[in-house]
Amino acid sequence: MLPTFRSQRGHVTPLLLFLSSLHITSGGKLLVVPMDGSHWLSMQSVMKQLKENGHKIVTVAPEVNLHMKPSDDLYTLKTYPVPFTQEELEEHYQNTVNGIFEELPFLVKVVKVYKMLQTTSNMFFSTCTSLLFNEELMRYIEQSKFDALFIDPMMPCGQIVAEYLGIPSVFFLNGIPCGLDSEALQCPSPPSYVPRRLTTNTDHMTFAQRVKNLLMYMSEFFLCGFFYSPYSSLASQFLQKDMTVVELLSHGSLWLMKADFTFDYPKPLMPNVVAIGGINCAGKKSLTQEFEAIVNASGEHGIVVFSLGSMVSEIPMKKAMEIAAALGTIPQTVLWRYTGEVPSNLANNTRLVKWLPQNDLLAHPKARAFITHAGSHGIYEGICNAVPMVLMPLFGDQMDNAVRMESRGAGVTLNVLEMTSKDLSDALKAVIYDKTYKENIKRLSELHLDRPIHPLDLAVHWVEFVMKHKGAPHLRPAAHDLNWVQYHSIDVIAFLLAVVLIVLYISLECCLFCFRKCGWKKGRLNKKSKSKSQ
Amino acid sequence: MLPTFRSQRGHVTPLLLFLSSLHITSGGKLLVVPMDGSHWLSMQSVMKQLKENGHKIVTVAPEVNLHMKPSDDLYTLKTYPVPFTQEELEEHYQNTVNGIFEELPFLVKVVKVYKMLQTTSNMFFSTCTSLLFNEELMRYIEQSKFDALFIDPMMPCGQIVAEYLGIPSVFFLNGIPCGLDSEALQCPSPPSYVPRRLTTNTDHMTFAQRVKNLLMYMSEFFLCGFFYSPYSSLASQFLQKDMTVVELLSHGSLWLMKADFTFDYPKPLMPNVVAIGGINCAGKKSLTQEFEAIVNASGEHGIVVFSLGSMVSEIPMKKAMEIAAALGTIPQTVLWRYTGEVPSNLANNTRLVKWLPQNDLLAHPKARAFITHAGSHGIYEGICNAVPMVLMPLFGDQMDNAVRMESRGAGVTLNVLEMTSKDLSDALKAVIYDKTYKENIKRLSELHLDRPIHPLDLAVHWVEFVMKHKGAPHLRPAAHDLNWVQYHSIDVIAFLLAVVLIVLYISLECCLFCFRKCGWKKGRLNKKSKSKSQ
Incomplete structure (x- = not known):
């Protein structure tokens, strides 16, 4: 993983250059400002490799969180207090999940979702202020002389720290709501063929869909204002200079974007964007004895893997029973990640598990289908392992993700609220027995895996690049120095x-x-x- | 170089998939339609690696050409007759070179250049029709069942063949005049910060420069019409369907663009563009005894490498004497590629050679400066080897190239017609003794060489990708299916x-x-x- 050691054809690294860079390629210092949830889980694979390459990693996280636990062999965790408790956080997330399955009149639901988002937004914002105004922690960060920051920019807090310290940053992201990523990158994103988030449009739109896409494009400014505008004020106050969130994010040196064109629709990219979609498929392991036994016992019919993601492990009983009934109609063994009360109609072919090694199970030749909430991680694991999908999007951009897979003929999308038992059963039988689904996902998988370098190596290379060269200003387009009129x-x-x-x-x-x-x-x-x- | 064999983390290639792809990764068939000149020279490095990977390569070239000679161990050469002789071709190129050094009134020069370009354009066009309407050769090509075409799209002839055969193509290029590349790629290229060719603008423009840039942008349609519009008619006639050159080029599956952001200014890219700038630095060899002796004899002062490219090996005596006088003012040994009459004032430190191993000489630690005509190949060799440059652009985009290096503080540009002996002497002394030039080019070199994979491996990977997957439609943006209004x-x-x-x-x-x-x-x-x- 040391770029200067790489066998670059015909290039002999000058000794002096190599020595001067040694402190970075083998002993740099990286500060990680992550986000909680699934985002954090895939960020760790890059950190693991960086640690193996000899870098020192410090992660800052709120004391109250879901997944960010100390890990002495990977990073030093520095926590800071926040004005809410662990119980409040977990209760909020559980309420959010429960809210998805509530059948309410449209307007009532909109108001409820808005309130949920406001609470989430307030929690994020108070987490950010708690970090920035924690004098002791900020003093420690300042004195530690980090080479770079590794940031999930969904919450722009990390970049405020980078800006304050005057050190370069690498972003690790799926995208930022409301097209803030394109805006901060100065990346053209024509609404005529680049579908906006939450529209469920594909890249081939009818006139009506293009109208919807443009309206979404125009309304994003207002839609996201309530979430991001407080950070503009916070950044301006903290940095003592006027700073919008777009300007703040535009200072990110390198954007590791979890994109791949077997999943995303082709669109323009900027030179400081590196596509690392499918990075989470790395680190495949063999199955434990317990799972190996279940899979082997499935016989010729094979298995179906079913998970609604790290956030949703239980669902209301009525829905669970509908699903259980559908699962009973197929001959495959179903492995269902589910921690709720056992549905009384659970069939013999269905095994409930509290946790499952999703990627390892999907990699097994006996995997026949994957029931997923259409989070990007799950979808990439489906693509990497060429397993056709039944997609049950729950919130956020999952509906868009599901449409992408469906538009490529690699899966069937269901509305989790409206679907019946029969719908799920039909969808499962379709993706398992209609060969076109398998052929399409296999073709996507072949295209996705035929790459000159693994996305994990790419990500590690570019983090080290930014640490070593103190940024990547040669990749920053001059568009940033122009105003809108210019x-x-x-x-x-x-x-x-x-x-x-x-x-x-x-x-x-x-x-x-x-x-x-x-x-x-x-x-x-x-x-x-x-x-x-x- | 076999993608399916690559150690892709955690990815075990299914045996069936591997076997089905075997005929491509080790025995595909590639048809090369190159362009003459320096373009062809760097295309061969990719072909060499593809040949080593076990592919069969056939190159089609006109009987009358400058550099495309048979090479049984690398490719099978199939030639076709053209309606001009070797003497006519060589005379035309010599006249073109002589024309550069002629001091004529502006308007006379413009008319002369226009006539030269028209002759070049006519020669290219008759070469193209000679290929397309050579029934025997076209029948052979059709029957050979190639997997893909490897094309230099500067002349759109190769793509007409690809379109006719219905097989995918990979382009290998610097760029296409008049922004045809951006247009055919549907790649946004805002004239506010993306300098147009032949303007000598950088990416940071004054208001006046932006006016010039936009005017150039608007006038390109007319400027290039005389060169490219005949191909639209030819393609429409040959393919029996309406086809513009832009539409024709837009069908290229993958564009291997000789770009790198240490040389090019950052701008948007499309997913089917792969930047392989610096590919020509590969394949470095040790110096022959003759050159090694000259370099070693240069002592502590080191050497200066001087070449005006593969096309210009002699210049008018008056200019040669001016240059010789300047070269005599520095203590370095100068290696000058020059085949003309020896200037009478040639100093002892200057060695005239008919050919020089440019990249190998620049790679030598004793290389102090590089006098170049600012062709992109030479500039990349300067960057790869961190040698500051004195740039003497002669024609085409060389003036733009020179400005890029000068704007990065890595070289000094001179107007070869207007410069005096003192100007050249001063420029040489500046780049050799003013440390900032060396520091700047060293920094560019470090950035350029710190890459996760060598451009040659990248190029070979993507050619094989297109051969194996029969194109790369997943990288083609939906923008191609919209008209201008949409x-x-x-x-x-x-x-x-x-x-x-x-x-x-x-x-x-x-x-x-x-x-x-x-x-x-x-x-x-x-x-x-x-x-x-x-």
Whole structure:
């Protein structure tokens, strides 16, 4: 993983250059400012490799969190107090999950979702202020002289720290809501073929879909304002200079984007974006004895893997019974990650487990289908292992993710609230027995895996690059130094139009002048000739 | 170089998949349609590696050419007759080179350059028709069942063949004049910060430079029409369907672009573009005894490498003497690739050679400076080996290339026609003794070489990818399926504006109606009250 040691064809690393870089390629210091949840889980694979390469890693996290636990062999965890308790946090997340399955009138649901999001947003924001105004921790960070920050920019807090310390940062992300990522990258993203989040559009849109896409594009500013605008004020206050969130994020040196064009639709990219989609498929292990036994016992029919993600491990009984009934209609053994009360109609082929090694199970040749909530991690594991999917999106961008897989013929999407037992049963039978689903996902998988370098190596390379070279300013487009009018050449077009108009006006005036002159002469001549004739 | 064998973390290639792909990864068939000149020289490094990987390569070239000679151990050469002779071709190129050094009034020069370009264009076009209408050769190509075409798309002929055969193609290019590459890729290229070719603008432009850039952008359509429009007619005629050059090129599956952001300015890229700038630095060898002796004899002062590219090996005597005088003012040994008459004032430190191993010499620790015509190959060799440059651009995009290096503080640009002996001497002394030039080029070199995979491996991977997967349609943006109005959402904006106007109109009419109604009632009431009071 040491770039300077790599066998670069014909390139012999000068000894001096190698020595000067040694402290970074083998002993750099990295500060990690992560986000809780599944985002954090895949960030760790990069940290693990960086640690193996000899770097020192410090992670800062709120005392109250879901997944960010101390891990002495991987990183030093520095926690800071926040103004809410572990119980409040867990209760909020459980309420959010329960809310998904509540069947309420549309407007009531919208208000409820809005309130949930507001609470989440308030929790994130108070976490951020708790970090920034924790003098002791900030002093420690400042004194530690980190080479770079490794940040999940979904919450722009990490970048405020980077900005404050004046050190470069690497982002690790799926994307940022409301197209803030494209905006901060100055990356063109034409709404005519780049579907906006939450529209469930594909890249091939009808006229009506393009109208919806443009309306979403225009309304994002207001939709996300309530979440991101407080960070603009916070950053401006903390850094003592005016700073919007877009400007703040635009200072990220390198963006490790969990994108891949077997999953995402092709669109423009900027030079400081590195696509590392499928990074979470790395680190495959063999199954434990317990799971190996279950899989082997499934016989020729094989297995179906069923998980609704790290956040949702139990669902209301009514829905669970509907699902259990459907699962009983197929001959495959179903491994269902589920921690709730056991549905009374659970069939013999269904095994409830509190946790399952999802990627390892999907990699098994006996995996026939994957029932997933369509989180990007799960989908990539489905693609890596060429397992067709039944997609049950729950919230956020999962609906968009599901549509992408369905539009590529690699899965069937169901509305988890509206679906019946039969719908699920039909969908499962389709993806298992209709060969086109398997063929499509196999083709996607072959395209995805045929890459010159593994996304994990790519991610580690670019983090080390930023640490070693103190950023990557040569990848930053000059567009950042232009305002909106300049970027769109509106001033230049106005100037050229003015020139054209002035030239036209002067030409016209000249013509008129000549015309008048001639007309006047002619008039005079006419007069003269008339007076003569008289 | 076999992608399926690569140690992809945690990915075990299924045996069946591996076997089915075996005929491509070790025995595919590739048809190469190159361009003559330096373009062809760097294309061969990729072909060499592909040959080593077990692929069969056939190259088609005109019988009359400069560099494309048979090479049985690398490819099978199939030639076709063209309606001009070797003497005519060589004479035309010599005239072109001589034309550069002629000091003529501006307008006379413009006319002369235009005529030269027209002759070049005619030669290219007749070469293309000679290939397409050579029935025997086209039958051979058709029957050979190639997996893919490897094309230099500067001349769109290769893509007409690909289109005719219905097989995918990989492009290998620096760029295509007039921004045809961006257009065919549907890649946004805002003229506010992406400098157009031949403007000598950088990515940071003043208002006047942005005006110049936009004017160039708008005039490219006319500037290049005379060169490319005949190919639209030819393609339409040959393929029996309407086809513009932009549409033709847009069907290229993958674009191997000789770009790197230590040389190019950062700008948007499309997913089917792979940057392989610096690919020509590969394959470095040790110096021959003859050159090793010269370099060693240079002592502590070291050497200066001087070449004006593969096309220009002799220059008018007056200019040669000016240059010779300047070279005599520095203590370094100068190795000058020059085949003309020896200047009488040639100093002892200057060695004239008919050919020099440019990259190997620049790689030597004693290399102090590089005098170059600013062709992209030479510049990349300067960057790879961290040698500061004196740039003497001669034609085409060389002026732009020189400006890029100068704007990064890695070289000094001279106007070869206007420069004096002192100018060259001063420039040489500056890049050799002013440490900032060395520091800047060293930094660029470090950034350029710190990459996760060598550009040659990347190029070979993607050619094999296209051969194996029969193209890369998952990387083709949906923008290609939209027309100009749709792409810019003009129809959607017009529709939304119409809706807004109609709503406003109806609201206004309603208000007026209510107003009239109220006004009328009020009027009537007033009338009534008046009549009552009367």
